Amino acid sequence: MTSAETEPAAPAKPLGEELLSVSKLTKHFPIRQGLLQRQVGAVQAVDGLDFTVTKGETLSLVGESGCGKTTTGRLLTRLLAPTDGKIIFEGRDISHLSEGKMRPLRKDVQMIFQDPYGSLNPRHTVGKIVGAPFKLQNVKTENGTKKAVQELLELVGLSPEHYNRYPHEFSGGQRQRIGIARTLALRPKLIVADEPVSALDVSIQAQVVNLLEDLQEEFDLTYVMIAHDLSVVRHVSDRVAVMYLGKIVEIADRVSLYEKPMHPYTVALLSAVPIPDTKRKGKRERIRLQGDVPSPINPPPACRFHTRCWKAQDICKTVEPPLLELAPGHQAACHFPENLPAATTAKATTAD
Template identity: 80%
Template structure:
């Protein structure tokens, strides 16, 4: 196995909660609390979960737009966890981000040429035929007209604006792209076009993606592996087919059960899982398994002992005491701790 392009170990980000005139800290929002995963060169890792689970914060930590509270981020064998901004600047050529909102991520006072050409000027990168020609080539690459060079963002649709953002991201030929909800703000008809564009660019430019999304249909279409987050932690990580065909964590099953099914006959035959209660506050998350307050399979051990994220099948990691669809194992021989307790 070759060394992964990106390795994240026990990554945490706690935002302090302050109170009073002296801004005394009284708590912390545990937005990301011990996340670990790897991304291999050329693959696409999907990061999914409910709003507020820490997906976007994880993406911003990886690109060092936020300073991590703890853990390690290793990119191409280099630990960038606490690298100063001066040393981080050259690394940003290889690590870029596509933002969620194509309306607010583009400066309305700048032309498309200025926006897409900004990375060349900031990084002082010289091009063979000049910045204008390089920008026009990028616009053509993402499906826009090179003549759009002198237009402003307000003259474009949402899908076209997202293409402009993608062109800006590709300017310095990055190796890793963090795509934060790249199609959630777009119409359904445009979403497929942008997703297909990202796939075509990956094959053409040998890109590696971490795609952050809450739309499981989009993630299924574009991802090679999928990580499911809940309240700041990864609860399941597996190859795309294994996760969608045989989800093991109850939370993953609930997410997949909520995906709309267009066929009325299949919709009637499907068992719908309805979670009770609200998502707990990340300021005071539940002890042990954070999903136990909403889980229909929770038992006493779920409230007192946190389940480790461990492999229950080849390449299939799950953090659950009582997983579903888990392969059968002989009692006491490599069995899951919860299974051993159940047999004894």
């Protein structure tokens, strides 16, 4: 996928109708100790996220391991209940719906899991795995469930003859295709893809990414993509949100974020992306962050990145920077952003 680095960046899709809106989304996992299991602290996995997703777009969440990306994905699909905040899907607040009321919405919001080995039941055949959504939602198909499952297998590049086989008979890439077929069974509107290619061989990753793009175009799907590989993210995303220690520190369209990142953390992340062109590689400075990522149990005050930031000053330790739009469609939470447009430099300085 590094070839995407050498391709001219395609323009971002025009923004359409809002499908998903997240406001102050928070998830804290309590830490309990002692015989009475009293709460002595909390892991602040997700701490006050605000973003929207429009129909037909791909929004990618990126950041270091442990920053809260996967927890965010599980909150959006309501596999986890939020501690606070709102999740609005198609104008309806689904933040605290009961399991019974969420059940009909499962048809519209689905998830592709990271591990193609652990997400498929080894005791069930492919036909039973992919056909499970029809049974659970009591959906009748025109030509029967078996025919519908075989059509789904063909859709994701597998053979209808695989219907009676078991997961252990397939490669990692084929298992991920089975998982994608199961996700597509009920024609969802929103798919949260949690690192869908990270567990696959590099030679297979491009095939699965291209399959996801083709399916998006064919069925008008909306993706929230969780990923580590920034080359893959650049290839598939319309917008990118950068997370650090439970918070979004920058969000922008793909072109703006990769060409003119504003938050120092984003600058550091992008400096680590491999460049196949040796001439360009020599011109770019590799930024190595000092120290380890702080604990989400006791994150730093104010700007959470200030303990590792080379631009940090006293204000970064005392005043939390809000996520502001510093350029059209480009938001960043930093007192001293990089690549700030000249027209807004004076305004940002005054605000600080």
